[in-house]
Amino acid sequence: MTTLSAEREIEHLMSLHPKGFDLSLDRVTRLLERLGNPQDKLPPVIHIAGTNGKGSCAAFSRALLEAAGYRVHVHTSPHLVNWHERYRLGAEGGGRLVDDKVFAETIARVAEANGGETITVFEILTAVGFLLFAEHPADAVILEVGLGGRFDATNVIKRPAVSVIMPVSLDHEAYLGDRVELIAAEKAGIIKRGCPVVVGAQEFEAAQLVLIETAERLRAPLTVYGQDFLAFAENGRMVYQDSDGLMDLSPPRLPGRHQFANAAAAIAAVKAAGFDISERDADKAMTNVSWPGRMQKLTQGRLMELAPRGAEIWLDGGHNPGAGTVIAEALAEQEEKNPRPLFMISGMINTKDQSGYFSAFKGLTRHVYTVPVSMSDSGVPNDELAARAAEAGLSAEPVSSVANALMLLRDTWDEREAPPRILIGGSLYLAGAVLAENGTPPI
Structure with a gap:
């Protein structure tokens, strides 16, 4: 179009x-x-x-x-x-x-x-x-x-x-x-x-x-x-x-x-x-029913090819503590059905309660990669966002992009483990950028 x-x-x-x-x-x-x-x-x-x-x-x-x-x-x-x-x-x-x-x-x-x-x-x-x-x-x-x-x-x-x-x-x-x-x-x-x-x-x-x-x-x-x-x-x-x-x-x-x-x-x-x-x-x-960018499972696209082999990638634009709670519950359900280590790739804007959002994932996620939100002037710098995730009790590090986070995870992945489950989220701006970069916009 x-x-x-x-x-x-x-x-x-x-x-x-x-x-x-x-x-x-x-x-x-x-x-x-x-x-x-x-x-x-x-x-x-x-x-x-x-x-x-x-x-x-x-x-x-x-x-x-x-x-x-x-x-x-x-x-x-x-x-x-x-x-x-x-x-x-x-x-x-x-x-x-x-x-x-x-x-x-x-x-x-x-x-x-x-x-x-x-x-x-x-x-x-x-x-x-x-x-x-x-x-x-x-x-x-x-x-x-x-x-x-x-x-x-x-x-x-x-x-x-x-x-x-x-x-x-x-x-x-x-x-x-x-x-x-x-x-x-x-x-x-x-x-x-x-x-x-x-x-x-x-x-x-x-x-x-x-x-x-x-x-x-x-x-x-x-x-x-x-x-x-x-x-x-x-x-x-x-x-x-x-x-x-x-x-x-x-x-x-x-x-x-x-x-x-x-x-x-x-x-x-x-x-x-x-x-x-x-x-x-x-x-x-x-x-x-279909609702793109909300607990959407990515099954194809350019970004999928950068992840560890067999990885499961979920995309969600939820960005406040209430959304964090329901997303974490949904991922906990997935964990019960099919156990995999959970990683997060997160970007947020500065009007949101970042620590409140991350706190929902304490005890559930192994590590968070924080990324800039390029489509918004209000994006939280990735190093600051990593600090907010750490305040919520999560292991976190800043990286430059979603693509780089996926490649870093791929290059360091121990293939003796089950392939990871990856949540990309924290902002609808980020969700939109991911769908565009992945070549899978809503239709």
Whole structure:
């Protein structure tokens, strides 16, 4: 896919408008009015917020709806390799990433409507998504929040078919607050009066209480994980249970026990939004679901060729302590099934709790190679990151790149040992760079 046209449009916007977030709905509302309010002309919207798991919930929701034959538009962020990944347009037989020409033309239209006024690039690109989705027919829209909820540019949807709040934990404290209840209050901003709400599995009771109280205050029909629905493993299967009964399903294709809860939230959300999903549809979705850069097993590509023979490589963009915990649990499950020594290749940015992320892997990983994050201006220098890993009790050393870490591991590997299991992660920027260098971008 040629990306030059859309990339040029976005690079031009980046040169005109401030980077980052400026939490307010005034600018995007003004722009959308000039475009004829496309956000009010969408098919039913599944609006998803949360600190962790919202991307997985979006992926499961898409898989469920497509398995049932629905055409589904999907907006997610950030992208890993190409900006086009943020916009999947619904089609018979499964959605496709937006065509470059259509994408570039839509960006130009939205930028012209903005007329050079102050706005963030994320707000312009959110308006681009609404325009694309309004102008192409579909049966549903899956809309992932960018940051927070209350003041996120996606939160101009007046009557979502369902609002979903996935697990809430500490992240983006500079914008959202330094206590989980404050962050939960920001996420709860997507709840609309009288519109259905699904609350996914919450690690913190304080967060769950805020979400429930907000829904009750707004008289929003409420469905809560562990109270109204749940999922559990039984005889190698996933059982989903709610007031309608049980579904006996294949285990999710996405690895990790936490994906049972994410899949369950998606099933509850799709049902709350009014879509009919059969057990057969749900089973098909569990085996078809795909979410690049999140516990993604690399099976081919240029970087694979640099690793020790027989190595198992996992890629995950999770970057906060909550994500570290679920990734470590998923790798511990892999260790139980197939024991291998675990190594990490990690890069992170300076707005994240690096020691908190690494602490989840204490006692699980043998050694960490820390690398620069070349695709972000906020990358932590690899020597500083090695110090943060050491503070968390891990053996760590800085190296210059992922490729060099893999080659160093290969050149020093004792082949009398089982081939290593390698986790590359700590940043979505790093995950994107790895997929690009490996020659396996999302499609």
